[in-house]
Amino acid sequence: QLHLQEWGPGLVKPSETLSLTCTVSGDSIGRSSYYWGWIRQPPGKGLEWIASIYYNGNTYYNPSLTSRVTISVDTSKNQFSLKVNSVTAADTAVYYCARHFAGGNFNWFDPWGQGSLVTVSS
Amino acid sequence: NFMLTQPHAVSESPGRTVTISCTRSSGSFASNYVQWYQQRPGSAPTTVIYENKERPSGVPDRFSGSIGSSSNSASLTISGLKTEDEADYYCQSYDSNNHLIVFGTGTKVTVL
Numbered sequence: 747q748l749h750l751q752e753w754g755p756g757l758v759k760p761s762e763t764l765s766l767t768c769t770v771s772g773d774s775i776g777r778s779s780y781y782w783g784w785i786r787q788p789p790g791k792g793l794e795w796i797a798s799i800y801y802n803g804n805t806y807y808n809p810s811l812t813s814r815v816t817i818s819v820d821t822s823k824n825q826f827s828l829k830v831n832s833v834t835a836a837d838t839a840v841y842y843c844a845r846h847f848a849g850g851n852f853n854w855f856d857p858w859g860q861g862s863l864v865t866v867s868s
Numbered sequence: 869n870f871m872l873t874q875p876h877a878v879s880e881s882p883g884r885t886v887t888i889s890c891t892r893s894s895g896s897f898a899s900n901y902v903q904w905y906q907q908r909p910g911s912a913p914t915t916v917i918y919e920n921k922e923r924p925s926g927v928p929d930r931f932s933g934s935i936g937s938s939s940n941s942a943s944l945t946i947s948g949l950k951t952e953d954e955a956d957y958y959c960q961s962y963d964s965n966n967h968l969i970v971f972g973t974g975t976k977v978t979v980l
Contacts, residue, residue: 855905858912
C-alpha cells in the first residue's frame with residue numbers, strides 16, 4: 747500500500763527558506779508513471795496546489811508561487827522535496843505531499859501524506 | 869486563471885441527501901475533469917470522486933459525482949447521510965492553458 751510521509755522543521759523564521767521532504771513507501775518513484783506533488787493549507791483555510799514533479803525531473807509550478815518555490819526529486823532515496831524561499835507569515839500552513847495522477851484530461855491527488863505544519867515566526 | 873466556487877456550508881439530517889455544487893468560472897469540466905475530496909477535522913484530504921464521476925475503491929456508493937449540461941458546473945451528491953460524512957469537501961480541476969491545478973473554496977457539510 748502506498749504511503750507518503752512529510753518531514754522537516756516545524757518552525758521557520760521570516761525571510762528564511764522552508765524545506766520539506768516527502769518519503770514514499772510502497773512504490774518506486776523512479777519506476778512509476780506518476781507525478782508527485784505538494785499542496786498546502788493555511789490554518790482554517792482552503793487548499794492550494796504548489797508544485798509537482800516527475801521522476802525524470804519534469805516539473806510544473808503554481809504560477810503564483812513559482813518565483814519562490816523549487817521542487818526536486820531523489821529517486822535513489824525514493825523522496826521528493828520542496829523549498830520555499832523568503833517566507834513570510836502567509837506561508838504558515840499544513841504542507842501535504844501526494845501522488846499526482848496527471849494526464850490529458852485529468853489531474854488529481856491520491857493518496858496524501860498526513861501533513862506537516864510549518865509555522866513562520868521569529 | 870479560473871476559480872472554482874462552492875457553497876460555504878450545507879446541512880442536512882441523517883439519512884437524507886445533500887448535493888454540493890462546484891462552478892467553474894471559465895473552461896469546461898468536460899475537457900478538464902473534476903475531483904472531490906473529503907477532509908475530516910484534523911486529517912488529510914481523501915478522494916471520494918475522481919474524473920467527474922468515478923469512485924475509488926472503498927468509497928461507498930452513497931457518494932456520486934456529475935457534471936452539468938453546460939460542463940462548467942459539477943455536483944457531489946451524498947445520499948443516506950451519516951454522521952461520519954460530516955467534513956469539508958473540496959472540488960478540484962485543472963487549467964490546461966496555464967498548467968494550473970485549482971481547488972474549490974470548500975464546503976462544510978454538517979449532519980444535524
